[in-house]
Amino acid sequence: MRSIYLHVAILFILVACSDSEGGFGSGSLGTDGYQGRGFGQNDITSSTFFKENVGDHVLFKVDEYTLNEVAKTALDIQANWLIENPGFVIIVEGHADERGTREYNLALGFRRAQSVQEYLVARGVSGLRLKTRSYGKERPVEICSVERCYSKNRRAVTILASGSS
């Protein structure tokens, strides 16, 4: 699994090098995700890197909370990065699309978050670092009322809650 993560990192570096705008701002090498800002994404230990390059979320089918193969692969990569970067505390946030009642969707969000948490723990991430929460249908990322948007809103997001410990 580590190879997958390295693969992602290498891919990113290649992309970054070909960036015509440069993108390498000034700044010291921070180990903290939040300090890495400005010089940005090429700090492979930053939360920004995690979000933008490792991938911070997985998607679900309508009214489901089980992880499909795509989600599992994504979580394998997440798990490896999280193990490599033990300083972060992790909150897994479950969300639902707007096609459900408020309370049920809140419950569904919890189930989605729980599925991700259990998978990450099974992959070796310490359960002590993990918390879950649900926003139900309250925080969509896409705001249209068609499946194109709904499919992106049915998600669980891995949030790196605090900087290095």
Next chain:
Amino acid sequence: MRLIWCGLLTLCVWLNTAVAQNAPLRIKITQGVIEPLKFAVPAFEAENLGAKKIAAEISRVVAADLTSSGLFREIPSSRFIAQRKTFEEPVRFPDWRAVNAQALVTAAVTTNGSGKLTVKFRIFDIFSGVQLGQGMQLSGSTQAVRRMAHKVSDQVYERIIGEGPYFDSRIVFVSESGPKDKRLKRLAIMDFDGENMQFLTGNDNIVLAPRISSDGKKVLYTSWETGFPQIYLLDVETGRRKRVNTPGDGVAFSPRFAPDNKRIVFSYERRGNIDIYLMELSSLRSARLTSSPFIDTAPSFSPDGRQIVFESDRSGNQQLYILPVTGGTPKRISFGKGRYGTPVWSPRGDLIAFTKQSNGRFGIGVMRIDGTKERLLSASFLDEGPTWSPNGRVIMFSRQTRGPSGAPSIYSVDITGRNLRPLSLRAPASDPSWGPVLP
């Protein structure tokens, strides 16, 4: 954040004139109202100069209240034949019959220098040519003119319809602003007609599903104030709120008061499993009411406090179940096509209101507590979250429009399915919870 109530309204029976004992005007409501009762409200008489504006306002509010119920239709003053000068002058019944009025409300309004407002009023049955019940007198503050008007409306409604009233009541709800993906939500309270709105919380957190206590003094709601959903208890008058400490390390949400306001029920999430708990607020002693590996949520008490109705996906999708608070096996009551959620027990005890999802639409419906006689009262892109009027006659709910600019508003509908209408509010609003008729 303090809400001001300027003195309790006092109500007393006034004038012992001859009255009709068996109010013949009363309309009996069964399945669907036939024709709204036509009524006339001539501008209330101001007994002193200072009361003029207030008298006019009260008569307009009374007319609007009655009309909003869908059970009454106002006869415009332009059609009046009788020109009333004083409250005491006799009613010329033929003049009112000629314009087809069935009921007439007359009133006189007095104010004094110290801010006291007094309203005397009488209700007449025009066809029978008699006064309906005794004259009434209400006293209150000139700061609470609309409340005074709602009290008058309540009396008229109660006498003519023969059911408990609901106009002098308030509704807690969520006031929304901002784009769909960054929505700000604040608790607010308003009169039943959307007026007199006041915020109860700031808008720095997401708050959901407020539930008002049966005495109207407290509100339970779910907030992300700490970053994680939690149950809060808010005092309506002081605006003070506190977290409700729920058991263990799970997350509690979807709370609701028992009719005694001493106990609450809520959903409790632990390791992805969601069950229903009962808790006594004073001792924080709790009892687990369901223990299934499924989503059990949205519990609501029966008015006698002995049972709850809730939704569960234990059958494969959302359905409604009834369970005694002493525990046992939940009994499924919904069997129609589609999904059923957010059940709320009627204050009369005979019906359950719910949100139904079927064929890609969401509607509000009612069924008897044994699951029979299901009727859908509304349907749209997204209707949800019913709440009952104190008399169990009207239901309010949220309706959200579709699309990127989609926003919720609050609608009301008679339990017959008639008179579906939006409340006129200045901002998007959701999750209404209807409080009691004020004392």
